[in-house]
Amino acid sequence: MNISLKGQVALVTGGTKGIGKAIASKLSNVGAQVVVTARHEPKDQTSEHHFITADLVQPEAAEIIAKEILEKYGRIDIIVNNAGANLSPGGGFSSLSDEHWHNDWQINFLSVVRINKALLPSMITQKHGVIINISTGAAKQPIWELTMSYSSAKAALNVYSKALANEVGSKEIRVNVVSPGVVKTPLMMEFIEDIAKSSNTSVDEAFKTVMNKVGVPLGRMAEPEEIANLVAFLVSSEAKYITGTNYSVDGGALPIV
Ligand SMILES: NC(=O)c1ccc[n+]([C@@H]2O[C@H](COP(=O)([O-])OP(=O)(O)OC[C@H]3O[C@@H](n4cnc5c(N)ncnc54)[C@H](OP(=O)(O)O)[C@@H]3O)[C@@H](O)[C@H]2O)c1
Structure with a gap:
């Protein structure tokens, strides 16, 4: 398959x-000009990518990012809403405060809604655009003792993505999860270390606990590149009839057909 994103931002x-x-690396390898955002600029940040410092839980961040991209490039073709995290402690409903719920919903749901709202007008004017929202298998397979508020926020992201795909399809914009x-x-390594600390076990034991709870037929965790390969396909013209869908890349973990 010959994927090229040459000329696309x-x-x-x-x-x-x-992930x-x-x-970012995969998209720039196939020709896209890539803008990356995070709260901290890493020391090894590649000069191939334009970096914008932004904390996405701040409501004004989306507008600032959109303004910088549109001033610099005059267009936006692809949005990959990837930043996200499980910010809450384990332990189920009684361990979760309003603040935990709020934090998980800010980064995993509302930040995505704001980024899309800030950049969609440009995609609509261009009559071209692709949005990928990175969710999680835990949105369909919540682990109550570990992911209750995170899973809920990502499940809302799935529903929002379907609704958005329905709304903007006629404007030549595709939205997939x-x-x-x-x-x-x-993120996964920190999650496992936290479980080890809170349950007073070793990191190896906590790793096994997570793998057993999720149940992965392929028997291993994914490498980030294995997620990137699917994203590169979905944003390319090879996938131009695909929208409103949620793809699992989970080694077979989701136990439904
Ligand atoms: N790892 C998994 O097993 C897994 C499984 C299912 C779904 N996911 C989803 O995949 C996505 C990426 O996860 P990952 O494991 O690659 O995470 P990661 O290793 O922790 O990387 C997260 C990235 O997001 C940035 N970020 C975090 N909080 C931010 C904030 N408030 N504002 C702006 N940027 C922020 C981080 O940079 P800074 O810290 O510098 O801000 C970093 O670049 C997430 O949406 C996650 O829910 C991951």
Whole structure:
């Protein structure tokens, strides 16, 4: 398959680590001009990507990012809303305060709504655009003791993405969701270390607990590049009839057909 994104401008939020970093690298390898955002600029930030510092939980961040992209490039073709995190403690409903719920919904749901709202008018004018919202298998397969508020926010992201795809399809804009299962990233490693600490076990034991809870037929975590490969296909013209869909990349973990 010959994917080329030459001449296209792509935004990847959270494009400095883990899945976002792999997506940014893949998209620029196939020709896109890539803008990445994060709260901290990494020391090894490649000059191939235009970097914007932004904390996406701040309501004004989306407008600032959109303004900078449109001033610099005059267009936006691809948005990959990747930044996200499970910011709450484990333990189920009684461990979760209003603040935990608020934090998870800000970064995993509202920040995406704001980025899309700020950039969609340009896509509509261009009559061209692709949006990928990165969700999680845990939105369909919540683990109550570990992911209750995070899973809820990502499930809302899935529903919002379907509604948005229905709204903007006639304007030549496609919207899809990619739902990873368990992926070897800094976020996943922190999550496992937190479980080890709170349950007073080793990191190896906590790793096994997560793998057993999720149940991955392929028997391993994904590499970030394995998520990036699907994103590159979905944003390309090879996928020009695909919209309103949610793709799992989870080694077979989702136990439904
Ligand atoms: N890893 C997995 O197993 C897994 C599974 C399913 C779904 N996902 C989803 O995949 C996405 C990426 O996860 P990952 O594991 O690659 O995460 P990661 O390794 O923690 O990387 C997250 C990226 O987002 C940025 N970020 C975090 N909070 C931010 C904020 N408030 N404002 C702006 N940028 C922020 C981080 O940079 P800074 O810290 O510098 O801001 C970093 O670039 C997330 O949406 C996650 O929910 C991951």
